[in-house]
Amino acid sequence: xxxxxxxxxxxxxxxxxxxxxxxxxxxxxxxxxxxxxxxxxxxxxxxxxxxxxxxxxxxxxxxxxxxxxxxxxxxxxxxxxxxxxxxxxxxxxxxxxxxxxxxxxxxxxxxxxxxxxxxxxxxxxxxxxxxxxxxxxxxxxxxxxxxxxxxxxxxxxxxxxxxxxxxxxxxxxxxxxxxxxxxxxxxxxxxxxxxxxxxxxxxxxxxxxxxxxxxxxxxxxxxxxxxxxxxxxxxxxxxxxxxxxxxxxxxxxxxxxxxxxxxxxxxxxxxxxxxxxxxxxxxxxxxxxxxxxxxxxxxxxxxxxxxxxxxxxxxxxxxxxxxxxxxxxxxxxxxxxxxxxxxxxxxxxxxxxxxxxxxxxxxxxxxxxxxxxxxxxx
Numbered sequence: 001x002x003x004x005x006x007x008x009x010x011x012x013x014x015x016x017x018x019x020x021x022x023x024x025x026x027x028x029x030x031x032x033x034x035x036x037x038x039x040x041x042x043x044x045x046x047x048x049x050x051x052x053x054x055x056x057x058x059x060x061x062x063x064x065x066x067x068x069x070x071x072x073x074x075x076x077x078x079x080x081x082x083x084x085x086x087x088x089x090x091x092x093x094x095x096x097x098x099x100x101x102x103x104x105x106x107x108x109x110x111x112x113x114x115x116x117x118x119x120x121x122x123x124x125x126x127x128x129x130x131x132x133x134x135x136x137x138x139x140x141x142x143x144x145x146x147x148x149x150x151x152x153x154x155x156x157x158x159x160x161x162x163x164x165x166x167x168x169x170x171x172x173x174x175x176x177x178x179x180x181x182x183x184x185x186x187x188x189x190x191x192x193x194x195x196x197x198x199x200x201x202x203x204x205x206x207x208x209x210x211x212x213x214x215x216x217x218x219x220x221x222x223x224x225x226x227x228x229x230x231x232x233x234x235x236x237x238x239x240x241x242x243x244x245x246x247x248x249x250x251x252x253x254x255x256x257x258x259x260x261x262x263x264x265x266x267x268x269x270x271x272x273x274x275x276x277x278x279x280x281x282x283x284x285x286x287x288x289x290x291x292x293x294x295x296x297x298x299x300x301x302x303x304x305x306x307x308x309x310x311x312x313x314x315x316x317x318x319x320x321x322x323x324x325x326x327x328x329x330x331x332x333x334x335x336x337x338x339x340x341x342x343x344x345x346x347x348x349x350x351x352x353x354x355x356x357x358x359x360x361x362x363x364x365x366x367x368x369x370x371x372x373x374x375x376x377x378x
Contacts, residue, residue: 012361015291026340032248033268034261055344059351066355071363078127085124089117089157105161116345118166121154123353126310129174133181165333176313180306216331232257233326236271244274261342266326289316304360311353
């Protein structure tokens with residue numbers, strides 16, 4: 001049977017092409033921002049670069065498996081997948097499995113691999129939240145409380161770790177899914193405002209969070225301690241100017257800027273690629289988000305629309321928060337730049353989101369004219 005190309009098929013291919021370009025830029029910048037640090041600490045300048053390529057390969061394979069699965073599977077069993085990852089998230093408090101770093105229990109040691117369960121929870125929450133809010137009116141009072149626990153549980157665990165940045169993202173993801181669903185608006189606004197109030201209260205419970213807020217307001221007050229990282233980020237963008245210092249020529253990555261290949265990789269991009277490179281990178285993400293939302297809007301399945309739109313919202317939100325932090329527009333939160341920052345958990349989790357989008361597209365194409373997709377016959 002010959003290949004039948006549809007508008008959705010073209011849209012999905014442009015979506016993947018944009019993602020491929022972002023991944024390529026990310027891989028190049030991971031090497032550029034880390035090769036000196038990697039050589040000094042690991043004896044190989046390509047240490048982080050080679051690992052990032054492995055993460056990308058694993059992510060692509062994972063996304064392919066999810067894409068080839070039926071979207072109806074994720075609608076039906078997404079809640080159970082979410083419950084499984086809540087258990088995994090809870091294991092970050094188990095001695096022997098948990099890895100404590102910088103006063104937080106966010107990571108697990110699984111077969112020698114460092115895994116951050118909070119990353120994938122962002123996406124399993126989409127599936128669980130959708131099932132809950134879309135069926136909310138059918139539940140009895142006891143069921144509303146019972147089935148709402150899986151939405152609240154990961155938020156409490158993230159606070160306990162503590163990981164306020166991921167908590168904030170997860171809260172907004174739940175709110176976004178709730179807004180798109182058939183959940184009554186009169187309840188939504190009340191819950192959302194209450195959540196903001198509670199989140200603000202939690203912000204002031206820990207001294208280091210207050211210090212971050214004060215640093216955000218005036219980083220120059222403590223330039224050698226709490227304000228050091230963001231000041232170095234400012235200097236990176238200032239050094240980059242319009243055209244940049246050139247790929248590989250960043251000064252800030254020479255042990256000045258902490259997390260140069262992780263949370264603050266966008267700062268290195270600003271220094272090496274300049275304002276032009278920054279705008280092009282932002283343009284790539286805007287294109288990616290636009291195409292993703294357009295895919296969601298064109299899907300006839302309401303549940304698919306909610307999932308696709310929510311995945312794009314999650315990726316877009318993290319992009320906005322990361323860029324906002326490194327530009328000094330937001331307090332530091334410790335969030336990666338999707339598909340660009342170094343990190344296996346973040347990268348593979350984002351690929352899971354992409355896989356969900358492609359699964360929805362594949363199912364839509366199969367039902368609408370028995371078409372084919374880039375991954376092969378369904």
